[in-house]
Amino acid sequence: MESLTWYNPTKILFGKDSIEKIGTEIKNAGLKKVLILFGSGSAKKTGVYDRVKKSLSDAGIADVEVWGVQPNPLVSKVREAIGIAKDAKNGVEGILAVGGGSVIDSGKAIAFGVKYSGDIWEIYDDPKKSPSKGLPLFSVLTLSATASEFNSGSVLSNPEKKKKVPMFFANPVASAIDPTVQFKLPWRQVMCGAVDSLSHLMEQYFSLPNETISTRQINLALQKSVIETAKKIKKNNEDYEARANFVWAVSLALNGLPTFGLSGDWNVHYIEHAISAYNDKIAHAEGLAVISLAYYPILFKKGITHGQFEEWALTVFDTKSVPDAINKLRDLYIELEAPLTLEDLKLNAKDIDAIADIESLNKESGIPVSKLWKLSKDEVKEVLKAALKK
């Protein structure tokens, strides 16, 4: 644990009545008008739209709406919203992102883009260009997966440049999390949130030896929570306690806590980004599930993790055998209906070279190179081959 800074000032409004509080929160921050950013329209079906609008109008906050942020959010939509927010006649003083990670990630880019005179993508290409402060950002979470509601990260895609790049701006001032709005989500989205979150936790957990044991133990506790609660939701999607615990654990999973003082690995993300760049129909979480099952047995055999696998096996999967724990991870993914192999993703042996080639291009993607194991292209291919079929 060398020099570290902990700073996570987001206020989380949690519970069934939390969306009703967001207007007051914005008012208390001194704002009179916000740009509300939405996804494709599900906020209207779930009633979240009406609740947000009422909360704002009760607090006397005016708004301008921007719709249409999509999964793997595009810089083009962010540019459109920045244009609207910069237009003096709109008088926008803050951003309210209503959605999942894509919408909140876009909200961060808009909040800072308004304060930047050039094109927003220049900041993703060169983070030093970022203004030190953006407009205040608020969020209403409707899909738990990336913890964007509780961190400063923002990943945008730029199809013209064939790039998908992470950037760090500032945390939301406040985020409202009402677990009940996720009751009606299609199971595949919940599965993706669970796998995404679990993968983030494992990437953070496996690290250089002798690092922060207190963080490792918190990390394992969160893995257990995500697994137990995801299974309960699978059985009953309106189990409030399970959903609330799941949502909270997923928000903590990438808020800085389970990585504080750990170097992390991120090789699974490194390879996965190449897969979803190769075929953008594949959801990030689906690629993560497949690569995790192939990568971790190889990492374990490499013998560079000094007892971390044994502790993970015992704490998360209640077994002293690491291969047994990896089998239990596979069983979990089967239970959650996640894909297990590249074949499940409709990829086959001939795709592997092409993916490994993308991997090499991807080194500028902003994903940190693993301090645990810097993969060569041949090693990437080895993982992809192991992921091919059962």
Place this chain on the structure above:
Amino acid sequence: MESLTWYNPTKILFGKDSIEKIGTEIKNAGLKKVLILFGSGSAKKTGVYDRVKKSLSDAGIADVEVWGVQPNPLVSKVREAIGIAKDAKNGVEGILAVGGGSVIDSGKAIAFGVKYSGDIWEIYDDPKKSPSKGLPLFSVLTLSATASEFNSGSVLSNPEKKKKVPMFFANPVASAIDPTVQFKLPWRQVMCGAVDSLSHLMEQYFSLPNETISTRQINLALQKSVIETAKKIKKNNEDYEARANFVWAVSLALNGLPTFGLSGDWNVHYIEHAISAYNDKIAHAEGLAVISLAYYPILFKKGITHGQFEEWALTVFDTKSVPDAINKLRDLYIELEAPLTLEDLKLNAKDIDAIADIESLNKESGIPVSKLWKLSKDEVKEVLKAALKK
């Protein structure tokens, strides 16, 4: 998990060079002069004083010093410091508390007392009288125990009124935690920090059934971390990684995270406050160790905790037997050189009635009445009798 708010905006500067950063942090907050609050003088022996002064002067921050905060901090010292901070010729714009929980707790009272026209104790008697904002507070931690560096709590003693009362103000803006400054602490102080922290965690863990499992798992992870690292420090007080992990786990133990969505118990604190009120030579943590060993077997037998003891035994002490886990807790306290019985505290059977009488007065002490088990005076006596001897 019903309606809850998470808000912990303290920036933690962590590591060997963290004290050197506090001046810049204060400068960045726009301040030019602070009141520095110290304890009895150990900051001069450890070099912390010189490092703090240099960091301030490098950042161009002027200061006025107030010394002499004692353990179980007194409202009288707080009044003295408020007087100095209010004096316009001193130009104090913020508070920098350099010490352990007593100094930081006092710092919070001073920061808010400056903004209050009446006597500070009126706020402890009636929290509604508190101003909504105080001066900005910063801290440099020199003794890990109460997590005051990472929360809004403040406990002050008022001997004239025979009261020791908790109050909640605001979190420090930033706290510097350099684990190396705790290398030379007397073992008894480290033991007290470990027992205090572990007791806070257990009080928060044992709760009404069916509450937040993700928080319970984080709580147990922190208990494990505190125990493992305290044992390592006992063997080698300059083991940096052990000390750093201990310090971080203790800071998290009362920062809101391990109680988020849990009702908690706090009966051990409830009884202990009467013991240290009866004899103020007894350290809070020593009383907590003794009462914990007597209370938890009784709570377990009462059968109202629905599997929580079993999970605690398995996760923290690696045993399926709860009595075995309680024995291991006793073994831990022996290893840490904590007292085990009232006799170890030089109390005997004839003190029990007097302590139980104080307990009944103590109901206005601000310690929440347990939602798990509201103790009668006879039940308090039962716990005290069980605590008497081995």
